[in-house]
Amino acid sequence: PLVLGIETSCDETGIGIVRGRTLLANAIASSMDEHARYGGVVPEVAARAHLEALTPTIERALAEAGVELAELDGIAVTSGPGLAGALMVGVSAAKALAIALDRPLYAVNHLVGHVGADLLQGEGLREAVGAVGELELPTIALLVSGGHTSLLLVRDLIGDVELLGETIDDAAGEAFDKVARLLGLPYPGGPEIDRVAAAGDPGAIRFPRGLTRPKDLERHRYDFSFSGLKTSVARWVERFAAEHADDGVPIPVADVAASFREAVADVLLSKALAACAELGVPRLLLGGGVVANARVRELARERAAAAGVALRVPPLSLCTDNGAMIASIGAQLMRAGRAPSGLGFGADSTLPVTEVQVR
Ligand code: ATP
Ligand code: MG
Ligand code: FE
Numbered sequence: 001p002l003v004l005g006i007e008t009s010c011d012e013t014g015i016g017i018v019r020g021r022t023l024l025a026n027a028i029a030s031s032m033d034e035h036a037r038y039g040g041v042v043p044e045v046a047a048r049a050h051l052e053a054l055t056p057t058i059e060r061a062l063a064e065a066g067v068e069l070a071e072l073d074g075i076a077v078t079s080g081p082g083l084a085g086a087l088m089v090g091v092s093a094a095k096a097l098a099i100a101l102d103r104p105l106y107a108v109n110h111l112v113g114h115v116g117a118d119l120l121q122g123e124g125l126r127e128a129v130g131a132v133g134e135l136e137l138p139t140i141a142l143l144v145s146g147g148h149t150s151l152l153l154v155r156d157l158i159g160d161v162e163l164l165g166e167t168i169d170d171a172a173g174e175a176f177d178k179v180a181r182l183l184g185l186p187y188p189g190g191p192e193i194d195r196v197a198a199a200g201d202p203g204a205i206r207f208p209r210g211l212t213r214p215k216d217l218e219r220h221r222y223d224f225s226f227s228g229l230k231t232s233v234a235r236w237v238e239r240f241a242a243e244h245a246d247d248g249v250p251i252p253v254a255d256v257a258a259s260f261r262e263a264v265a266d267v268l269l270s271k272a273l274a275a276c277a278e279l280g281v282p283r284l285l286l287g288g289g290v291v292a293n294a295r296v297r298e299l300a301r302e303r304a305a306a307a308g309v310a311l312r313v314p315p316l317s318l319c320t321d322n323g324a325m326i327a328s329i330g331a332q333l334m335r336a337g338r339a340p341s342g343l344g345f346g347a348d349s350t351l352p353v354t355e356v357q358v359r
Helices: 032-038 043-065 084-101 110-119 172-182 189-197 214-219 227-243 253-278 294-307 324-335
Strands: 002-007 012-019 022-030 074-080 105-109 139-144 149-156 160-166 283-287 310-312
Touching (some): 002 043, 002 084, 002 110, 002 324, 012 043, 022 043, 022 324, 074 084, 074 110, 074 324, 110 139, 110 160, 110 283, 110 324, 139 253, 160 253, 172 189, 189 253, 227 253, 253 283, 253 294
Parallel strands (some): 074 105, 139 283, 283 310
Antiparallel strands (some): 012 022
16 A cells, blocks of 8 residues: 655654555654754754644655655554654644545554564665565564663564563663763764764773663663663763863763763663573564664674574664654555544554554
């Protein structure tokens, strides 16, 4: 089926068009720059930006795919989790389109969408780092972005997704953004830390790995915590500055960035590969904006290879928030003959990952 997907859960207005598993268009507008001076996404600013960007982005996607609205077989939209006001803009637009075109509408879970991105096929979509061939199930999926850090066990993309663990405080991307800010680097901090860290020594400072002590593992085997790490970096920087108040030795930003990045990558991949081993699932799929991180990618490759785990990393344009991944799940739901969502659903900012489609 020809499906248009709408994604507005955070700061990207994403409109994707797929035919079954074939990607036809992936148009994105981002309000990231508008959030830069606040050091993080401001919900109302994001919602207003979606309202302005939606129609032009839909038009861009249609032109890119070379299809007309009337040809669409269905509409899919992210109904959660995410920022409530931002989600509402996409959900309203999707309902309007579904009614105007008289087509079925599917309300899709954003996190499951990140996994659905890996189904998409198209020219140049399979990256060198990823395994070739079909996505095999079950798979462990590690989703890391500015808004979430979740470890999933996916047995059936549209029927059986289990949450193994998630962050109990900050998301990994959020930690990158906050640490960048305290190091005086611009927003978004992830790419900046990555750039600066390239010249640093990852072993210079031993920052803590959250929830990896035996007593934490009992309760939080597959959960993550990054706020302690962030605080630890802040304390280290403060102490260094105090000690060098008189001699003017500058903060070794590259070493701090590299050591911090190492701690995040280490804990993310330790837990993901532990899940693969303990649950007997030798497959790992990565998703979310933090997958852009050079050390995360490198360590994923090294450790997956050592553990005999097949690693899949969708291309970055499909790892960050986008509408194509939502269209991908919509197409799967349609193909499986699932009933469309009624038009009474709303935006659910805390939608659990087990709820793949909202009715
Ligand atoms: P959501 O959480 O709803 O998916 P989001 O907008 O936060 O939304 P993405 O757009 O997928 O998610 O990712 C953005 C995040 O990824 C930011 O926190 C950014 O700092 C981080 N990020 C981007 N590039 C890198 C990188 N090279 N290293 C580390 N973090 C990165
Ligand atoms: Mg984003
Ligand atoms: Fe996302």
